[in-house]
Amino acid sequence: MIMSDNQELKVREKQAFDAPAEQTKPGPVFTPSVDIFETEKAITLLADMPGVKAEDLMVDLRDDTLTLAGEVSDSVKTTGEKVLEEYQTGRYYRQFSLSEVIDQEKIDAKLSDGVLRLTLPKVEKATPRRIAVQVG
Template sequence: MSESKELKVREKQPLDSAAEQTKPGPVFTPNVDIFETEKAITLLADMPGVKADNLNVDLRDDTLTLTGEVGPAAGTPGEKIYVEYETGRYYRQFSLSEVIAQEKIDAKLSDGVLRLTLPKVEKATPRRIAVQAG
């Protein structure tokens, strides 16, 4: 798989100590798929259990940061016998190049999948420039 020069995936970096975290609990790295066309890059991030109001997509200094929080399942009657569903936070960062039109980035969350559309800057249209005699 080749990596796009317009979008650099930052290496996974686990948090080394609890002192680095501001909230207790695990931090998950969402799995992503990245697709590229001539006009845009599409990034799909798997964030099951995250609701739109608990999701942040932040763009600062050419760094795109995804954070989301998943809470405990609500409304489950009865006593817990066995639980595998983990609560915690999602965190992932990407470096953007100047080829991405940052002001036009679009984000949608549906069925636990975040879809980011990162449009590319339109290239200058080739044209003939008339020279005027002066």
């Protein structure tokens, strides 16, 4: 990767989530990092959730609020004395408010290699289109 003098390579660590209420489960809660892209027809949201399996992932839509939640546990059992431990286990949690331009009935979710991809299609009326001008 070639970088100019004014660019830096930054490593993002898992960000701890400040829960609005007390937690009933022990362990940390993380806010997954996301990238959001928009086209004329849809919004795509990519959420980084390493170690989360599909059966431990929940995508919920309620009252125009999209909730992402997942859990990753320490499934690797090793023997010997720990020398260094940097990988953190815990839960992921993040919410998004959806606008009226999203067709909530057609939202699609896929999990691959620790990345959750949500496709949020726009309703037909929100899709930009060119209007033909009639002559006469």
